[in-house]
Amino acid sequence: MFADYFVTGCRTKKGFSVILVPKSDNVETKRIKTSYSTAAATTYIQFDNVKVPVDHLLGQEDNGFIVIMSNFNHERWAMACSVIRWMRTVTEECMKWANQRIVFGKPLNQQPVIRQKLAKMISLTEACQAQLEIITYQMCNMTYAQQSKLLGGPIGLLKSYATRCAHDVADDAVNIFGGRGLTQSGMGTVAEQFHRTYKFDAILGGTEEILADLGVRQAMKLMPKAML
Ligand SMILES: Cc1cc2nc3c(=O)[nH]c(=O)nc-3n(C[C@H](O)[C@H](O)[C@H](O)COP(=O)(O)OP(=O)(O)OC[C@H]3O[C@@H](n4cnc5c(N)ncnc54)[C@H](O)[C@@H]3O)c2cc1C
Numbered sequence: 061m062f063a064d065y066f067v068t069g070c071r072t073k074k075g076f077s078v079i080l081v082p083k084s085d086n087v088e089t090k091r092i093k094t095s096y097s098t099a100a101a102t103t104y105i106q107f108d109n110v111k112v113p114v115d116h117l118l119g120q121e122d123n124g125f126i127v128i129m130s131n132f133n134h135e136r137w138a139m140a141c142s143v144i145r146w147m148r149t150v151t152e153e154c155m156k157w158a159n160q161r162i163v164f165g166k167p168l169n170q171q172p173v174i175r176q177k178l179a180k181m182i183s184l185t186e187a188c189q190a191q192l193e194i195i196t197y198q199m200c201n202m203t204y205a206q207q208s209k210l211l212g213g214p215i216g217l218l219k220s221y222a223t224r225c226a227h228d229v230a231d232d233a234v235n236i237f238g239g240r241g242l243t244q245s246g247m248g249t250v251a252e253q254f255h256r257t258y259k260f261d262a263i264l265g266g267t268e269e270i271l272a273d274l275g276v277r278q279a280m281k282l283m284p285k286a287m288l
Pocket residue numbers: 094102263264265266267268269270273
């Protein structure tokens with residue numbers, strides 16, 4: 061909605077080309093509502109007889125797929141960082157709430173069923189955090205070429221696993237907060253927001269199914285011949 065330029069993947073003679081299209085009267089935008097913030101300005105865009113200067117081509121003609129893919133590993137890693145940070149914050153909020161909320165004369169954390177939920181949330185979150193730190197270490201110590209060859213699959217598996225875990229964490233968090241997990245103010249705000257929005261990390265930048273599949277396909281491709 062607010063953009064002055066649009067980075068577009070255009071079908072050209074032999075593939076995709078990435079072209080920078082400036083906003084003009086021939087570029088029409090219409091807001092699309094989402095369950096997330098309107099600040100993201102998700103937009104339906106129509107291009108009608110748009111012409112752009114030749115030097116607005118990014119990368120090489122017909123090689124746009126490489127331009128698009130060069131972004132994905134880091135984008136997916138950043139999304140994993142974000143969703144795992146959310147999981148940690150939501151778990152912390154639940155720990156505090158379970159300590160503070162008195163039900164039937166005693167704190168919520170005196171209920172074994174609530175402690176079981178917290179145990180699952182902590183275990184899932186810390187497993188994801190550990191996986192994230194291992195991959196981040198590798199990103200910091202590999203060349204760009206090594207990362208491109210070896211880390212696409214593990215990063216895909218990290219993001220898809222993290223959002224599967226986020227699904228369980230968000231679900232349990234709302235149950236722990238009860239009605240407050242559904243209100244957009246007060247103690248349950250964080251749980252409510254996470255439960256409403258964690259799916260963005262599950263779909264954007266590659267869906268869980270596609271990334272899990274990518275991870276396995278890369279692992280199969282790189283398996284030593286002797287094991288096949
Ligand atoms: C508001 C919004 C903002 C977005 N912003 C970004 C962004 O900034 N960057 C970005 O990268 N993406 C972004 N996306 C995500 C992107 O636009 C697509 O939604 C996403 O890549 C999934 O594609 P799709 O919606 O066409 O789903 P589809 O491809 O139709 O998939 C539907 C379902 O089928 C499954 N599926 C599809 N193909 C297969 C297969 N071969 N094997 C098994 N299962 C399969 C999918 O996993 C999914 O569960 C955004 C989406 C929205 C709604």
